[in-house]
Amino acid sequence: MQKLGPLDTAVSQDSYECTIAVECCVFGFQENVLKILLVKRSIEPFKGHWMLPGGAMGKGRTLPQSVNDVLNNLTGIKRISLEQVACYSEVDRHPIKRVVSVSFYALIKPENYPVIPKNYISDISWYALDELPRLGFDHDRLLKDALQKLRQNLRDNLVFGELLPDRFTITELQDLYESILGESLDRRNFRKKVLQMNVLEATSEKKKGVKGGPVLYKLR
Amino acid sequence: MQKLGPLDTAVSQDSYECTIAVECCVFGFQENVLKILLVKRSIEPFKGHWMLPGGAMGKGRTLPQSVNDVLNNLTGIKRISLEQVACYSEVDRHPIKRVVSVSFYALIKPENYPVIPKNYISDISWYALDELPRLGFDHDRLLKDALQKLRQNLRDNLVFGELLPDRFTITELQDLYESILGESLDRRNFRKKVLQMNVLEATSEKKKGVKGGPVLYKLR
DNA sequence: TCAAAAGTGTTCGGCTTACACCCATGA
DNA sequence: TCATGGGTGTAAGCCGAACACTTTTGA
DSSP states (O other), rough: OOSSSOOOOTSSSSSOOEEEEEEEEEEEETTTEHHHHHEEEEEEEESOOOOOOOEETTTTOOOHEEEHHHHHHHOOOOSOOEEEEEEOOOSSSSEEEEEEEEEEOOOOOOSSOOOOOOOTTTEEEEEEEGGOOOOOHHHHHHHHHHHHHHHHHHHHHHOTOOOOOOOOBBBHHHHHHHHTTSOOOHHHHHHHHHHHHTTTEEEEOSSSTTTTEEEEEEEO | OOOOOOOOTHHHHHHHEEEEEEEEEEEEEEEEEEHHHEEOOOSSSTOOEEEEOOOOOOTOHHHHHHHHHHHHHHHOOOOOOOEEEEEEETTTTEEEEEEEEEEEEEEOOGGGGGOOOOTTTTEEEEEEEGGGGOOOOTHHHHHHHHHHHHHHHHHHHHHTTTSSSBBHHHHHHHHHHHHHHEEEEEEHHHHHHHHHTTTTTEEEEEEEEEETTTTTEEEE
16 A cells, blocks of 8 residues: 555645546536537647536635636636536546546526637537537546436436526426436326426416417426 | 636646545444444644544545545554545635545444554544534534435445345344434335345354344345 | 244335327417 | 327326234243
C-alpha cells in the first residue's frame, strides 16, 4: 500500500491537493424525445470531441454552485437545480492531470434556456439519446450512470423537474416518461397511476390543434 | 456569481485545488445489533470528539483505495469493500480549511477485523446506533445519509455484505435486517421472502445451544 | 415437563397488467 | 365523413401484510 500523504484532514500542511471538477448531464425534452446537452471542445485534450459540460470547482464555491458557474460559462444556462449522481476518481481518467469529478444531472425545458457556445466551446447541441456521438474523457460512462439515476428517481417519485410546459396533456406526460424510461407504457394504466398520485390538477382548457381535444393538466 | 477559477478542467494552470477527503461508515453486527465504528480524535479541531474514520485522498490513489488506506492507518482494518454514498462540499464544513469529502459505507464482521487506535486516534469503539455520541465535523449528517443508503440497498437487493458468519440461521438473518432497517418484521413473511430469493442454501446442520434447533443456512 | 424458539399456510387487500370500445376533434 | 387520438372500466395475477398453531430443543 502506498504511503498516505496526510493522515489527517485537519492539520497536515502537506495535503495532496487535486483538482475537483463537476460534470453535468443536462436533460431536456424536445420534439417528443429526451435529449442531452453536449458541447464540443475546441482545445486539447479531446479537441473536437463532444462531451458533457464540465469544469473545475471554484474557490469558495460548493459543487452545485460550481455546476451552475460552469454551465453559465460554457452554455449560458443559469440557475438550474441539480441532482448529484456519483464521484469518479480513477487516476487516469484525464490524460494530462489528476482530476476527480463529481457528476450531476438536471432536467430543464430547452425552450426556457437558449444555449450558446462560450469560451472554449466551439459548438453546442441537444442530442437525442439514440443518436449520441462518442464522448470525450469518460463521459460515456458518466452519462450512462446519470441516466440510470434519473430513471430510478422517476420510477420512485414522479419528479420530472421542469421538463414540461406549465400546461400539458397526460399523453405528453406519458411521452416524456416513455422517452426517459426507454419503454412504452399502457395508456390507461399510466393515466390511472399518475392521477391517483394526486399531483395533477385538470384545468378547464383543452389542447387545441390536436385531435381528440385532450384536457390540459397542471401540477397541483 | 463568482468568477470561475479555471474554465477548463484540462489545461488551465491556475486550477483551484482543494483537499479531497474520504469518510467511512463502517457498519458491523455485534451482540445482535447494528453498530458503527467510531474513532476519537486526539488533535484539534474536534479534539476529544468521536467521529467517522476519514482522511485525505492519497496522491495516485483512487477514492476507494484511499478509504482503505485511511482505515488501515487509523484502525488497522484492511481491504474491505465499499459503497459510495455522496459528496459533501459546503465551504465551512471544516473549521480550518476547505475540504470536500466523499463518504462511503462498508459492512464487516467485527470479529474478523480487530481494531486498534493508530496515529492521532486515541480511542476506537463500536457504537450501537441508538447510543451514538455527538460526532465531530458534519459526521452526524454523513452517518444519517449512509444509513439511509444502506437501508435502501438492503430493501432493493438483499446484500448484507459479510455481516454474518458463514453459517447462520434465518432468525439471525432476520435480526440483522431488523437491526439495519430499524423495524420489526413478520417471521413467516421474512422467511418466505428470503427463501424465494434463492440465494440461501440449507445445510444439514442445526445450530446447537439454542432452543428450537434451527437449521443453519449458507449463501448459495 | 415446561418454556422458548423454530417451522409452517392461508386469507385479504392493494397494486400492476392486460385488454377493447366509444367519443371528441381536426382535416 | 373519416381518421386520429382521447377518454374510460374490468378482470386476472402477483405481492405484501396479517395472522395461530404445532414441533423441536434446552433447561
